Amino acid sequence: MEKIPSGACKTLHLVRHAQGMHNLESEKSRDPLTSFEFFDAQLSSQGWQQVRQKRKDVCANGLLKRIELVITSPMSRTLQTAVGIFHGEDQPELSDVTSHEEGNGRISDNDQQPTFNRPPIIALEVCRERLGKYECDKRGTISHYRSHFPAVDFSLASIENEDDILWEANKIEPFGDVLARGMKFINWLALKLCLILFTPTVHLNKILSMNAFFKGQICILTFTTVNGYTVKVP
DSSP states (O other): OOOOOTTSSEEEEEEOOOOBHHHHHHTTOSGGGGSGGGTTOOBOHHHHHHHHHHHHHHHHSSHHHHOOEEEEOSSHHHHHHHHHHHSGGGSOOOSSOOHHHHHTTOOOGGGOOOOSOOOOEEEOGGGOOOOSSOGGGOOOOHHHHHHHOTTEEOTTSOOOOSSOOSOBTTBOOOHHHHHHHHHHHHHHHTTOOEEEEEOOHHHHHHHHTOTTTOOSOEEEOOOSSSOEEEEEEO
């Protein structure tokens, strides 16, 4: 593979959200995920441990200083992952983190890391998980997210409706439509430089399948459980 000249490509880091409550349940059976109990599933305790560790990692390896923009799907688990990792230092210092506080992306004072970079975080509707059937993939209202994640910019999110009108209980989104959303996202980010995208697995895999677009080198990062990929795009 021909080496890409330094500075001649754009860097996109694709990161799966940390472990959600629905991930724990799906290890047993996917059928219960149609229950409202898993609506817009949030991070599990292990998921929050992953967020804390990943925040330490990006601070230690210098990645945080290089990120210009963070993009996230407008779902609780992806918002929690993005805000927890990249804006954790702006939250009140807490000796004990409750579920509600974790839901706002707050990190314990023991996990605070000094940093001078707070990359902007924006939410994009096109980055959502495959739509339909499973309650964990149905989003809440935008006003709810704005109140719980004030650091996130929803104004550029291409979210035209307060409520989720895209998700249907009896219809699963065709993979072709997921791919079309991925292409729409690719067109949107074409002029961006160095950024982070938090998105569910299905959407991430469809983006990575666009070999005609990603002509550069793809490297798998050694993330413990928050899976990630680095894609260099000429």
